[in-house]
Amino acid sequence: NAGVTQTPKFRILKIGQSMTLQCTQDMNHNYMYWYRQDPGMGLKLIYYSVGAGITDKGEVPNGYNVSRSTTEDFPLRLELAAPSQTSVYFCASSRQGEGYTFGSGTRLTVV
Amino acid sequence: QQQVKQSPQSLIVQKGGISIINCAYENTAFDYFPWYQQFPGKGPALLIAIRPDVSEKKEGRFTISFNKSAKQFSLHIMDSQPGDSATYFCAERVPVMDSNYQLIWGAGTKLIIKP
Secondary structure, three states, X not given: OOOEEEEOOEEEXXXXXXXXEXXXXXXXXXXXXXXXXXXXXXXXXXXXXXXXXEEEEOOOOOOEEEOOOOOOEOXXXXXXXXHHHOXXXXXXXXXXXXXXXXXXXXXXXXX | OOOEEXXXXXXXXXXXXXXXXXXXXXXXXXOEEEEEEEOOOXXXXXXXXXXXXXXXEEEOOEEEEEEOOOOEEEEEEOOOOHHHOEEEXXXXXXXXXXXXXXXXXXXXXXXXXXX
């Protein structure tokens, strides 16, 4: 099992550019999440999904969008990148909110 | 907004000592308390978890203790080793709408074990 796979691992964006962070899980988990983690800080929930076709905002959704068309995939879209979006992004999945499995993260820098 | 208050923010312990991290929760509609361990450059990984029907759970050198009356739960790391140096997060699972659940996370504790 690969678990949760995130791509890319690193990315530098210019202000105003857009990009999609990919996340795929092969554990048939119903819940999926996107978090951001700023240096030395905790996890902030951006968006989450409890199943295909169902998404909801977390604590810090502004500037981001998500979709969940399949159980496996949960991409995060950044529109009009801003320096405040410089962070490490983690995707995670779980079964009913227990035993989260995290991906290895995407380190994003907006310049 | 619901919170889980984690302390201390950082902790330095000598090799072989006991590391103790505490979390205080607000939401009493919980059913599951996990602890996650995060090494630099990696995603958090589940370390150990407890349900509120037990007061203590031990896995190797790691023990969770739960005090329902004080609304606190703690992680104890016995015989701490340099390889335990990491950031530790506590969390509380609470129900939200439509029979779904969310984890409320603590802010994390950076643990350094000195050789």
